[in-house]
Amino acid sequence: MRTMEDRLAARLAELRAERGWSLDDLADRSGVSRSTLSRVERGEISPTASLLGRLCTVYERPMSRLLTEVEADGAQLIRSAGQSVWTDEDSGFVRRSVSPPHPALRAEVVEGTLRPGADLSYDAPSVPGLEQHLWMLDGALDLTVDGRKHALVSGDCLRFRLWGPTRFHCPGPGAARYLLVLVMP
Template identity: 70%
Template sequence: MRSEELVEVRLAERLAELRAERGWSLEELAERTGVSRSTLSRLERGEISPTAALLNRLCAAYGRTMSRLLAEVESGPPQVVRAAEQAVWRDEESGFVRRSVSPPHAGLRGEVVEGVLRPGADISYDRPPVPGLEQHIWVLEGGLEVTADGRAHALREGDCLRFRLWGTSRFRCLGSEPVRYALLVVLP
């Protein structure tokens, strides 16, 4: 597949994702843009290429510039992210270390994160960044208590917890050793 064809395929996929992220039907998007439902459907399936005017209408509906939209589709996410290239963020005050194992990409819905909490670490969040966020937490070493939407779960090495988060959450290291876990985050 030529590079231009690949961009068109990614653009069609991204436009469908943007509509799905907002929970809009094709009919609702048609009303917002003045573009027929059938044209939007064919565009999202990659059967037609958008004109600049059509793309501008869609960008206005999605609240983004055309350059941002095209940047999201012109280059795909890297296939391999070496450990030395993974972003690490440390919160010394709370005792939390976060490694972005697979950096998020605008065209993808999931990411893998490694978390490490030192003994005594206790972190609370008042809300999820995105309501309905799906999380899978797999404890690799140590013990972790995860409270999601008011329900506490004590996890030990090898345990995995899956949930959709709508409200508050809390992560607390159990025991006298650090806890290391993998977190898979999937956008709704």
């Protein structure tokens, strides 16, 4: 049985092939080196959240949609133990797919956790106009959306649409844990 990382690597290679792009084409479009892209597609390295964000922008799909495409499909109920978890050790980001995966649905729920001091930036939205609702469960999070910084703490909820860069920073002292509802435009 292939791991989620193996399925992700294969899906990224499929997306590039579907468009008829070479690795050089993808490197030019994403700003990621050809060698790194090759290693990611072969499953030699796991992409960081930042790198995956760049690829999602090029492929015009939210990260959650891409990860849904490599998860099991069809279940209406997914128990906690069966929810897919993806970890980016470099940035300190852990992403849990809470919603049962289905590529045709317009909304999904994701749980995010950032370790203290973690700093994660995305240059552009994967899908311009993507609506998001971020509800803080624990800790504190400095979220910058289109140049405007929001200092969020447990219980706060911020609704926004993605049109430009975003930055997630956990100032500490504990981890930041939040639910993110993504709604396709």
